Amino acid sequence: MACAISRLLPPIALALVAVVGLRASVHGAEREVLAWPPPYDYSGTPATISFKPIAKAERQWRICASYPHLKDAYWISVNYGMVAQATAAGVRLTVVDAGGYPNVKRQREQIETCSHNADALIVGAVSYDGLSEVVRAIAARIPVIAAVNDMEDAGLAAKVGISWTEMGRIVGAYLASRHPTGGAAAKVAWFPGPSAAGWVKFIDAGFRAGLAGSAATISIVKWGDTGFDIQSRLVEETLESGPPVDYIVGSAVTADAAVSVLRERRPDTSIKIFADYFTHGTYRAIKRGRLIAAPTDSPVLQGRLAIDQAIRALEQKLEHRHVGPSILLVYKSNVDRLDLDDSLAPGWFEPRFEVP
Numbered sequence: 001m002a003c004a005i006s007r008l009l010p011p012i013a014l015a016l017v018a019v020v021g022l023r024a025s026v027h028g029a030e031r032e033v034l035a036w037p038p039p040y041d042y043s044g045t046p047a048t049i050s051f052k053p054i055a056k057a058e059r060q061w062r063i064c065a066s067y068p069h070l071k072d073a074y075w076i077s078v079n080y081g082m083v084a085q086a087t088a089a090g091v092r093l094t095v096v097d098a099g100g101y102p103n104v105k106r107q108r109e110q111i112e113t114c115s116h117n118a119d120a121l122i123v124g125a126v127s128y129d130g131l132s133e134v135v136r137a138i139a140a141r142i143p144v145i146a147a148v149n150d151m152e153d154a155g156l157a158a159k160v161g162i163s164w165t166e167m168g169r170i171v172g173a174y175l176a177s178r179h180p181t182g183g184a185a186a187k188v189a190w191f192p193g194p195s196a197a198g199w200v201k202f203i204d205a206g207f208r209a210g211l212a213g214s215a216a217t218i219s220i221v222k223w224g225d226t227g228f229d230i231q232s233r234l235v236e237e238t239l240e241s242g243p244p245v246d247y248i249v250g251s252a253v254t255a256d257a258a259v260s261v262l263r264e265r266r267p268d269t270s271i272k273i274f275a276d277y278f279t280h281g282t283y284r285a286i287k288r289g290r291l292i293a294a295p296t297d298s299p300v301l302q303g304r305l306a307i308d309q310a311i312r313a314l315e316q317k318l319e320h321r322h323v324g325p326s327i328l329l330v331y332k333s334n335v336d337r338l339d340l341d342d343s344l345a346p347g348w349f350e351p352r353f354e355v356p
Contacts, residue, residue: 032326033305034162039322040153042163049320053308054089061091063310064118066111068126068149068197069100070351071227072253073279073344074299078124078148079352080345081303086355089311093355094118101194101225104130111135115142120310125151128198143313147306148299150198158309162297162324168203170295170329171249171276172210179216186216189238191231191250195223203276207249219243222250231257239265249274252294256281259290278330280344286335298325298342 034046065082067075079095086093096114098107104127112134115121120143125131132152135144139155146159153159179186190207193200211218220242222234231254238245239261248258248271255275262269275282278296285291305323312318330338 031301033301033323034326035320036322036324039320040156040159042165046324048326049323051305051323053085053304054311054315054317057089057091057311058315061119061311061314062094062117063091063120063122063307064094064096064111064114065122065124065147065306066096066098066107066114067124068098068107069226070097071100073281074252074277075124076349076351077279077299077343077345078303078306080349081300081305082122082307083303083352083355084300085304085307089307091307091311091355093307095351095353097353098126100227101126101197104196107131108134111138118142120145120157120314122147122306122310123151125149125198127196128152128201130196143310145306145309145313148199148302150202157313157321158318159322160302160305160309160324161322162302162327163206164199164202165206165209166327167276167295167297168206168208169210170206170327171274171293172207172212174210174293174329175216175247175249175274176211176214179214181213181215183215186246187219187244188216188247188249189220189222189242189245190218191222191224191234191248191254193223193251194225207276216247219245226251226253228253228257232261235261236265245271247272247274250276252277252279252282255285255291255294259285263290278343280347283330283335283340283344286330286332289332293329293331295327295329296338296343297327300345301325301342 030050030052032048033051035049036044036046096110107126115138121138122145124147129152136155138144143157144155146156148161192204224230224234235258252275255273258273273291275294278294282291282294
C-alpha cells in the first residue's frame with residue numbers, strides 16, 4: 001500500500017502527510033486512523049491504530065450533535081457520516097446548527113437546551129474557548145465529545161479531529177515548493193476564515209510556517225465567515241482594491257468563490273487558487289484544472305468517528321480518547337485515484353437533523 005500511494009504523492013507531500021490508504025468507507029470495516037498520546041495534544045507524534053466501529057450500541061442512546069453551520073459541503077459531509085454511523089449502530093441523533101461562526105451565543109444556548117434530552121453531546125465548536133463554561137457544566141452530567149473543530153479540553157470525554165496547524169502547513173509547504181528561496185517571487189492573498197473560530201488560528205499559523213523562507217509571501221489577508229456570499233465579496237474586494245496577487249489561498253468556500261469570480265470577471269487571469277480543506281466543489285475544481293490542490297481530512301469519516309466515540313464513552317469502552325484521520329493532499333495527478341467515500345457525502349444526500 002505504501003509503495004502504491006507514494007507514486008501518487010510528490011516528495012513534499014510524502015514528507016508532510018501521514019497517509020493510511022485510499023480505501024472505501026464501509027460501515028463496520030476495519031481501518032487505520034491516528035491516535036494522539038497524550039490526547040488533545042497535537043504536538044506529539046500520533047500512533048497509527050486499527051479501528052473498527054462498534055457494530056451495535058448496547059442501548060438506543062440519545063446523542064445531540066451541534067454544528068457551526070450547514071452552509072457548505074464540508075459540514076454536510078460530516079453530517080452524512082454521523083447519520084450513517086448513528087443509523088448503523090442503532091442510536092438516536094439530534095442535530096442543531098448554530099448558523100455560522102459569529103453565533104457563539106446561539107451555539108451555547110443550543111447545546112444547553114439539546115443536552116438536557118441527550119445521553120451524550122458532540123460539539124463542532126464555533127469558538128475555541130467561547131463554549132468552555134457551558135461545556136464544563138454539561139460534562140458534569142453527560143459525556144461531551146469535540147468533533148472536527150478544536151476547542152478547550154476542559155470537560156471533554158473524547159475528541160475527534162486532526163491538526164489544523166498541519167492542514168495549513170501542508171498547503172503552505174506545497175506552495176513554497178513551487179517558489180523556493182531564490183526562485184520566482186509570488187504574492188499571496190490569504191483568506192484564513194472567521195478570526196474567532198477555533199480552527200482558524202491554527203490553520204493560519206500552520207500556513208505561515210509552511211510558507212516561511214520561500215519566495216512566496218502573503219501580501220493581503222481577508223478574514224470572514226465561510227459563507228459563499230461573504231467570501232465572494234472578499235475575493236472581489238481583493239481584486240478591485242488590493243495589491244496584485246499570484247495566488248488566492250483560503251477555505252474551500254473561498255476557493256469556490258474565487259473560481260466563480262475569476263471566471264466571470266477575469267477569465268484570462270493567471271491567478272492560481274489553493275484550498276485548505278476538501279469538498280465537492282474543490283474536487284470538481286481540481287479535476288477541471290481550476291484549483292491547484294487541497295488537503296482532505298476525511299470529514300465523512302470524522303462524523304462516523306464522533307458517533308462511535310460518543311457510544312464508547314457511554315458504554316465505558318473508550319480505548320483512545322483522541323482519534324482522527326490522516327491527511328492527504330489532493331491535486332490533479334492523484335484526484336482520480338482518490339477514494340471519495342471518507343471525504344464526500346453522496347450527491348443524493350441532504351442534511352438530516354434527526355435519526356429517530
